[in-house]
Amino acid sequence: MVREVSESCMDSLLTEIVSSYCNRFYVNKPELAARRIEAIGYQVGHQLTERYTIERPRFSDHLEAIKFICKDFWSELFKKQIDNLKTNHRVSFRPQILQLEVAIQTFWLLQGTFVLQDNKFRWLSHMSVDPSVDISGAGQEPFAMSENKSAQATSMHLYFPCGIIRGALSTLGIPCAVSADTSNLPACSFVIRIKV
């Protein structure tokens, strides 16, 4: 039995989470608010992973788990897959692989960084960021300030999905740190750093 929830409800809930934590619960402490939101995301990620891995065979390595996040997990949550996955894991194309090279590759994978890029992140798609709002003062400054404010506003909304990804990976046995990057807006990149 699959229960469905309307998408506008989800959007309202997420907006309200960010708004409550930033403006009511932890008014002048944005880092605390961010950590609490991320912790909520962690628990949700944990529970969702338990549910979505129920029929699957076990993952043999980290790459399999990351691919699961990019494909199945993302499809369940956002109805699309991750558009681009980058990693700093070096791949050798030489036919003979020396012992040392295998060791180096393994080392890099263990300290791996993965970048998941979603070109139209669903939870940010309805947010408008207008850089011409709040012009106070003269000169170049207001643009930089308002850009900063908009970046900060959107970054607050990204702690929840970062928490979800971190919870999902930790439940699969991969401790990591996740951060998000929104340089060009409807696209969003999540950087996963796997702890050794």
Add this chain to the structure above:
Amino acid sequence: MIVCIAVVGHQTELKILMEKKRGKWVFSFVHSKVKSYSISISGIKPRAREKMIVCIAVVGHQNNPLYIQSFTEADDALKLHHIVHCSLDVVDERVNNPKKSGPMLNETFLGLLYPTENYKVYGYLTNTKVKFILVTTDLDVRDADVRNFFRRFHSAYLDAVSNPFHVPGKKITSKTFAERVTNIVKSVSFHTTG
């Protein structure tokens, strides 16, 4: 079926009496009134042992117990805890030698056969490193039954974990989960004694 054995010393001094009370052998010392061996044999056929699930346990990925429930009043909880604990080592061994067993799905395997009491221990490992241990007294149990049981148990576990009031890593305290597990156990037991 033997119900009683007595041993008498050569000067009728040390006697041991063993009686079978309620299915168990009970030792007791007897005064010197007993002068000979006495063995009673009754003509009752031994009852076929039914499949009985003795205990089911859920263990987290750091080998912390999340849930343990036993379904028989004869054995005490400590012994069952011990059985479950020993089987965790077997699970770890199987997981750490994946090259030999190949990439296998959530395995249903025979854990350890407890030597004196004839238990069978089955294990199941989920993707999230949570282990389910099932202890049963049965002589021949079908693989399909155990898999079926684990599948239903897994979905009950999933619903219990999705409870927002459940703290991941702590014990499962939901009564609904306990009821569902009891129902699953009952329906599986009835099925195989048919």
